[in-house]
Amino acid sequence: MQVRRLSPEEHILTRALYEEAFSEDSQEFVDYYYTEKTADNQIYVLEEDGGIASMAHLNPYTLAVNGNEKKAHYIVAVATKEDCRRRGYMAAVLKKALQDLYQAGEIFTFLMPASEQIYEPFDFRTVLEQERPYVNSVEGWMQVKEADCPALADAADRYLRQKYQVYAVRDAKYYHRMLREYESDGGKLLIKKAEDGTVKDFAIWVPELEEKKPKIMVRILDVRRMLMSLRLNYLTGVCFTVTDPLIEENNRCLVLTGTEFSGIMLMDAKPENSEGILPIRALTNLIFGVKTPEELRKTPGVEMTDRMEEELKKIIPLSGMYLNEVV
Numbered sequence: 001m002q003v004r005r006l007s008p009e010e011h012i013l014t015r016a017l018y019e020e021a022f023s024e025d026s027q028e029f030v031d032y033y034y035t036e037k038t039a040d041n042q043i044y045v046l047e048e049d050g051g052i053a054s055m056a057h058l059n060p061y062t063l064a065v066n067g068n069e070k071k072a073h074y075i076v077a078v079a080t081k082e083d084c085r086r087r088g089y090m091a092a093v094l095k096k097a098l099q100d101l102y103q104a105g106e107i108f109t110f111l112m113p114a115s116e117q118i119y120e121p122f123d124f125r126t127v128l129e130q131e132r133p134y135v136n137s138v139e140g141w142m143q144v145k146e147a148d149c150p151a152l153a154d155a156a157d158r159y160l161r162q163k164y165q166v167y168a169v170r171d172a173k174y175y176h177r178m179l180r181e182y183e184s185d186g187g188k189l190l191i192k193k194a195e196d197g198t199v200k201d202f203a204i205w206v207p208e209l210e211e212k213k214p215k216i217m218v219r220i221l222d223v224r225r226m227l228m229s230l231r232l233n234y235l236t237g238v239c240f241t242v243t244d245p246l247i248e249e250n251n252r253c254l255v256l257t258g259t260e261f262s263g264i265m266l267m268d269a270k271p272e273n274s275e276g277i278l279p280i281r282a283l284t285n286l287i288f289g290v291k292t293p294e295e296l297r298k299t300p301g302v303e304m305t306d307r308m309e310e311e312l313k314k315i316i317p318l319s320g321m322y323l324n325e326v327v
Contacts (some may be wrong), residue, residue: 001273002047003096011038014045014055016075021079032059034183037175037327042073044097046089054089056097058109058196059327062169062238064161065107065229065318069169073101075111076327081176094122095246098221102247107226110218110323121244123281124217127288130324135203141190148191148199149175165320181326182206216323220284223250228264230287231316235259238311239273240304244280256311264315276304289319 006013015034019025025033036239042058054078057074075097080089101109113119116126135141149172156170168174179189184206192201213242225241237257253271258264278286279301285291293312296302304312 003092003194004045004047005096005100006043006045006048008039008219011041011043014038014052014057017052017055017079017081018077029181029185030182033327035063036180042097044093044100046093048084048089052081053084054093056090057168058097058101063166064164064169065166066231067161068229070107070229071104073109074299074327075109075206078111087152089119091122098219098246102221102249107229108218108220108222110216112214112326113217116215116217119217119219120281122219123244123279123284124219125284125288125290126215127218127279127284127290128216128321128323129213130216131322132324133203134209135190135205136209138188138190138205141192141203141205144179144189144191144202146179147175149173149179151197151199152191152202156202160322161293163320164322165318166268167322168325215320218284218288220250220270220280220287222249223252223280223281223283224254224266226287227254227256227266230264230318232258232260232264232314232318234314236314237266238308239269239275240273240308241271241277242280243277243282243301247280250280275308276302279304286315287318288321289317 012034015030019030032060039125040060044056045060046050046054055077056075057077058075061072061074063070063072071303078090091160098109110117152175153170153172159169160170182189187204187206190203190205191199194200223244236259239253239255241253253274254268255269257268258266282296282299282302285294286296293304293309297304297309
């Protein structure tokens with residue numbers, strides 16, 4: 001039994017497992033995925049008896065986080081052969097992928113769960129419900145063409161930059177790929193233009209709308225880099241301990257200081273100076289605005305003094321997120 005990252009030339013070897021696990025996907029979509037997405041993604045597998053028993057695909061995106069670009073991977077197509085399930089294979093694949101992403105310096109990763117309960121033991125936490133601009137009819141819209149993609153990217157970037165703290169950076173390539181993705185499954189990208197040709201609005205039409213809004217879960221990878229990506233609303237100084245059962249390097253006691261002007265600065269500290277303990281799942285809930293410091297104090301494993309609670313309130317959470325990617 002071996003867990004490893006495949007070479008790009010080996011990516012096609014996972015197609016049989018993909019088609020077994022995601023039989024609801026059309027042949028056209030799978031063709032698109034294995035032509036387009038696997039060209040630049042990472043695929044981790046567990047091999048047994050010379051075959052692939054479990055896998056996870058990591059699709060690359062550039063995210064804007066508080067105005068700074070960060071490389072991140074979207075975990076998709078997590079699957080295990082039916083006769084190999086409940087053996088811990090998926091856990092082994094995910095742990096290897098998460099540790100490698102930490103070593104690569106990425107601050108967090110995200111996924112759309114089939115079930116939140118599957119990923120909660122790995123300290124993924126649900127941070128948002130996706131909002132996709134679906135419409136019921138194409139009437140009054142024009143279909144997006146390849147030539148529209150640069151202008152569409154510019155318009156989307158201006159809109160997202162003004163409204164959100166975290167989002168996938170758009171460029172012409174992003175929309176070229178998105179156009180092929182939706183067309184492969186019978187969908188359409190739609191656009192409205194002003195008289196001068198500028199983009200007024202954007203929408204998506206699909207043959208069948210999803211009944212539920214998909215959820216996005218996040219897992220912090222590098223505590224220090226994650227914290228230094230945040231902003232403060234006032235002079236702050238607090239010392240606390242982070243615990244992480246999967247990424248050993250995140251287990252540390254930190255002094256967090258800074259102002260609304262300087263941003264966050266971090267130093268390692270002695271455990272005896274710690275004002276509390278934040279498990280990585282609790283820190284995720286804090287950073288992404290899922291729970292307030294007051295609410296966190298009531299959750300298992302969390303310890304904090306009154307002063308620590310007040311200081312953590314000065315961290316501006318990343319609650320303005322727009323991650324609506326499918327794969």
